[in-house]
Amino acid sequence: MPRRIKAYHSCLGIAQLYDRNPFVVAWWSAAFPGFGHMLLNMHLRGNLFFLFEILINVNAKLNLAMVYTFCGKFESAKNVIDTRWILLYIPFYFFCIWDSYRSAIDMNKLNDLAKDEKLTVQAMVIKNCDICFLDKRNPLIAAIYSLFMPGLGQIYTKRTIPAIALLIWTLVISYFSKDLEAVERLVSGDIIGATRIVDGEWLLFFPSLIFGASYDALASTVEQNHIFTLEQKQYLWNEWQPAHFYINLPIRKEE
Template identity: 45%
Template sequence: MNNFTNDNTNRRYKAFVSSVGTTQLHLRNPYIIAWWSAAFPGFGHLLLSKYLRGYSLFIWEVLVNNMSHLNCAIVYSFTGEFQMARDILDPRWLLLYLPVYIFGIWDSYRTAVDMNKVFLLAERENANFNSYVLGALEVNYLDKRRPSMAILWSFFTPGLGQLYIHRVVTAIFVMFFMILFVYFSNVLIAVHYLFLGEINQATVVLDPQWFLFIPSHIGFGVYDAYVNTVENNKLFESEQRNFLQKNYQQYRVKIPATDEV
């Protein structure tokens, strides 16, 4: 492993390895990124490693969605109770919600297109980057990991898949809000009643306003962990290939040609 640091001696780098995670550029489908932003504002930016934008939009979504009672209105709409959906919505918060929601989708798509172009330039430049960090609190290094394990742990608890591939900050963020959603939605209490066969009680105790956050959260945790595991494996192979070519390929054995008898 090399010990280069991203010191701006090169114009573009493909990746940066730090004690809290590995940030890298790779090709992304802008439509998939936009879809995740539509599913939950902030997710598209988090997939792009735009963490400050992603965390800001995520927290904004949780706050404004709760204040406008949007999730409850969605549940009422799905059950055909349209009048109750209209009554429960708070227009002051709902009108505040729409512009930022549309911006999140547009900005994530635009950023994905731009970052794909930057990745192609960085791939062509192929600059060295740090691949090993030893710090007082953490050790991080490029290594190959199994995408199936990232998916499995993310299904158990969103955030564990990110810990598995050493995306510490995102893991803490995802796990914290998963705890928040599970607690306020009473989903575990509802599951307890389901096991006892008390379906009506399980339905009553469940809070739909908080529960509707959970499916998107789990889906993002699984998808993000899987994609980044696959891309980290590609980055590891690319870094190892460059290292071996630059340091050992020149010493390869050359067999002289022999004259035919």
């Protein structure tokens, strides 16, 4: 039994160690606190930060102040900010960035240690709730699915836990932002009605959520394909490679 495992496969999906750029992880935490941790497969911590980000942001009126700032209404942006909540947001925001950066460095170290360990991941897992198996999938298709709706790309790659979390957050943000109702009015030609009904404070959560989910689907699919290759290679080595096998290369004569 290896001391450190590189990947774990269950009916809820696959979690794995692989090299990540700590600055990229920290950037996603800056874009949406919690996303950096979800990229590291720390879904419990990531969703907790998601909850606090939305709770504090909405009460601090931070996104609403950003909407006023984009429209050039600086005085309105200054007046709408709730300082009691914004002072809580500042340490929380920078802690998420720092913690995701530190965690990415630690994960890279664990990955280096696990490289020399034997891969113990199962190729197929059958449970009453689901059937999961290692397979190669197209990373671009996973990314495109998550662009249409965050979480679909994760379902495509059979990562149930992040898929459920992202779908729930998408439904919550979509409901409060009224984006679909605004799209309906926009398609009908009612541009003024669409701009009036949409809630810009909640709508600003969408860019980070959509592109973050798409990036996560892309990166995780690439690494799952790598795990599939490693598992297949190890199986063929253990089951089909004779222990006494060697390659007798001809000796090159000196000219």
